[in-house]
Amino acid sequence: MSLELRDLRKKFGPTAALNGLSLSVPRGEFLALLGPSGSGKTTLLRVVAGLEFAESGAIEIDGRSMRDVPARKRGIGLVFQHYALFRHMTVARNVAFGLEVRPRRERPSAAAIRARANELLDLMGIGELAQRYPEQISGGQRQRVALARALAIEPSLLLLDEPFGALDAKVRKNLRIWLRDLHDRMGLTSIFVTHDQNEALEMADRVAVLQAGRIEQVDTPDRLYAEPVNAFVHEFLGESVRLDCVVADGVARFHNIPDVCLPTGCAAGPAIALLRPHEIGLLPGPGPAHVESVHAAGPMPRIRLALAGRIVEVLLPEGAALPMVGQSRGVDLSRARIYSAA
Amino acid sequence: MTRLRRGALIALTLVMMTLLLLPLGVIFTQAFARGWGAVLEALTDPEAVDAIRLTLMVAAVSVPLNAICGTAAAWCIGRFQFPGRALLMTLIELPFSVSPVISGLVWVLLFGANGWFGPWLDHHGIRVIFALPGLILATVFVTFPFVARSLIPLMREQGAGEEEAALTLGANGWQTFLRVTLPNIRWALLYGVLLCNARAMGEFGAVAVVSGHIRGQTLTMPLYVEALFNDYDWVGAFSVAALLSLLALVTLGLRFALERRMGSSRRDIV
Numbered sequence: 001m002s003l004e005l006r007d008l009r010k011k012f013g014p015t016a017a018l019n020g021l022s023l024s025v026p027r028g029e030f031l032a033l034l035g036p037s038g039s040g041k042t043t044l045l046r047v048v049a050g051l052e053f054a055e056s057g058a059i060e061i062d063g064r065s066m067r068d069v070p071a072r073k074r075g076i077g078l079v080f081q082h083y084a085l086f087r088h089m090t091v092a093r094n095v096a097f098g099l100e101v102r103p104r105r106e107r108p109s110a111a112a113i114r115a116r117a118n119e120l121l122d123l124m125g126i127g128e129l130a131q132r133y134p135e136q137i138s139g140g141q142r143q144r145v146a147l148a149r150a151l152a153i154e155p156s157l158l159l160l161d162e163p164f165g166a167l168d169a170k171v172r173k174n175l176r177i178w179l180r181d182l183h184d185r186m187g188l189t190s191i192f193v194t195h196d197q198n199e200a201l202e203m204a205d206r207v208a209v210l211q212a213g214r215i216e217q218v219d220t221p222d223r224l225y226a227e228p229v230n231a232f233v234h235e236f237l238g239e240s241v242r243l244d245c246v247v248a249d250g251v252a253r254f255h256n257i258p259d260v261c262l263p264t265g266c267a268a269g270p271a272i273a274l275l276r277p278h279e280i281g282l283l284p285g286p287g288p289a290h291v292e293s294v295h296a297a298g299p300m301p302r303i304r305l306a307l308a309g310r311i312v313e314v315l316l317p318e319g320a321a322l323p324m325v326g327q328s329r330g331v332d333l334s335r336a337r338i339y340s341a342a
Numbered sequence: 343m344t345r346l347r348r349g350a351l352i353a354l355t356l357v358m359m360t361l362l363l364l365p366l367g368v369i370f371t372q373a374f375a376r377g378w379g380a381v382l383e384a385l386t387d388p389e390a391v392d393a394i395r396l397t398l399m400v401a402a403v404s405v406p407l408n409a410i411c412g413t414a415a416a417w418c419i420g421r422f423q424f425p426g427r428a429l430l431m432t433l434i435e436l437p438f439s440v441s442p443v444i445s446g447l448v449w450v451l452l453f454g455a456n457g458w459f460g461p462w463l464d465h466h467g468i469r470v471i472f473a474l475p476g477l478i479l480a481t482v483f484v485t486f487p488f489v490a491r492s493l494i495p496l497m498r499e500q501g502a503g504e505e506e507a508a509l510t511l512g513a514n515g516w517q518t519f520l521r522v523t524l525p526n527i528r529w530a531l532l533y534g535v536l537l538c539n540a541r542a543m544g545e546f547g548a549v550a551v552v553s554g555h556i557r558g559q560t561l562t563m564p565l566y567v568e569a570l571f572n573d574y575d576w577v578g579a580f581s582v583a584a585l586l587s588l589l590a591l592v593t594l595g596l597r598f599a600l601e602r603r604m605g606s607s608r609r610d611i612v
Contacts, residue, residue: 001516019597041410049510050509050510051509051510070509071506071509071510072509072510072511072512072513072514073512074510076510077510077514078507078510080503080506080507083505083506084503084506084507085504086504086507086508086521086522087504087526088525091527097508097511097521097525098512098513101508101511101513101514101517101521102512149511150510150511152511153511153512163607208466301524317436
């Protein structure tokens with residue numbers, strides 16, 4: 001199934017949770033919604049699921065408007081951040097719930113429901129937990145139960161709200177790989193919310209970066225990382241070095257860094273140059289950067305430079321010649337991306 | 343110092359035990375002053391049977407009514423944020439802060455012969471005050487807070503997550519309530535109902551105002567105890583009082599069991 005969102009708007013009091021948000025998700029995609037807390041990720045999921053309502057805008061699933069379709073008829077599987085498992089039901093009953101509440105004509109037989117629940121639990125690798133209660137199993141296991149419960153209704157769209165938020169790092173890593181694999185095997189269309197950029201970049205087909213209720217950029221992880229559309233996306237996606245500059249006549253120049261001028265299509269005026277730490281090169285000759293410290297432990301040596309009045313971290317390629325602390329060196333900023341400061 | 347403190351505690355406990363147990367002891371000794379036969383006779387007196395039946399009837403109507411309304415009110419307050427929520431909380435507790443006599447009197451002022459709706463009701467031959475409807479109204483008002491109060495903190499703590507999950511899984515409102523909401527609150531609900539029932543059967547002040555004290559017709563058990571007492575029928579008064587006390591003891595026992603259950607397990611074992 002495919003999902004189409006057009007110009008969604010919603011306010012909580014004076015703050016806009018969704019501020020003219022549009023997005024389209026093709027069938028079979030695994031899309032990550034990435035953004036800082038309060039950027040509207042969870043609100044967006046809840047609006048799509050039908051638990052909250054946008055003040056304006058349209059939601060279409062396979063071209064069908066969801067405007068008058070209540071949550072229970074949308075056929076969307078939602079995995080809640082804190083799982084929201086039914087605490088008074090066994091794991092098996094939790095998973096069977098979505099089938100048991102179907103109207104009599106559409107409901108499978110009791111035996112078929114039980115078989116389906118067990119099948120899903122086996123698929124999740126937790127078949128032996130069927131008769132336990134949610135409070136008797138671990139966080140990672142609850143996560144799988146929540147997922148099995150959502151999948152039992154054969155949802156056309158699977159929504160996951162911070163699916164790994166409450167888990168420790170090791171469980172998280174394993175579940176990521178497992179979930180991505182499950183998505184591909186079952187031919188699902190999934191949207192998952194996260195504030196962890198590594199998680200988003202590692203798992204998703206495409207990543208939508210949200211800020212203040214708007215989508216800043218939707219792209220594949222590699223393009224998003226290589227070509228962020230603005231400074232926010234650049235800085236949110238990973239460690240960034242930020243230098244102020246001024247654009248005039250199609251070139252950016254830096255205060256206190258003479259001899260560096262970078263051609264840019266950016267409009268004239270104050271601008272920001274952003275680089276990843278590994279994109280800054282160290283030139284052999286003397287120059288404006290002062291070497292403050294050198295940490296050679298780890299695969300890539302990490303150098304701290306005093307440059308243009310600020311401390312800048314640089315990752316050198318493996319095996320590169322190390323500078324001496326106290327040296328003055330030239331820097332190669334040619335890989336910088338220039339964004340207008342306005 | 344510790345010895346002094348221990349002594350004080352023991353003394354305090356003794357005083358409290360005396361204050362609580364002595365009256366209870368008196369009730370039973372007075373009731374059985376002339377043996378089992380007299381107690382049985384007092385309890386099978388037609389007027390006593392009428393009083394017991396009336397009390398059960400009042401409770402049978404007001405307790406379910408308050409269980410339903412109290413659950414609905416607790417659900418609104420516990421699950422949603424809306425303007426006037428704090429005010430609604432205060433209103434629910436109103437019957438606790440108002441003297442029961444006032445709680446009875448408002449109904450007289452509304453439905454009594456000289457009340458706002460009195461003439462209209464009289465014209466249509468409907469009796470509210472000095473009749474069963476009045477007793478029920480007064481009891482419902484006085485006992486309203488019990489269920490809502492025992493549910494609100496729990497429902498607020500549990501949040502709406504499970505209900506929302508049920509909705510996304512295709513359950514309708516009624517299925518969500520029966521399969522998710524109700525099982526999660528059942529012990530607290532039972533606890534509230536228990537307290538509500540104890541008060542409904544034991545209420546005196548509010549009921550006294552609207553009763554009119556018509557023997558065999560509008561005397562509930564507590565009112566009947568008073569009537570017998572005023573007639574110097576000690577054995578009769580204390581026999582009915584003993585029956586009421588038994589209800590209190592049963593309530594106390596159940597309450598203790600429920601509190602242990604609610605405290606020991608958040609999951610609610612079947």
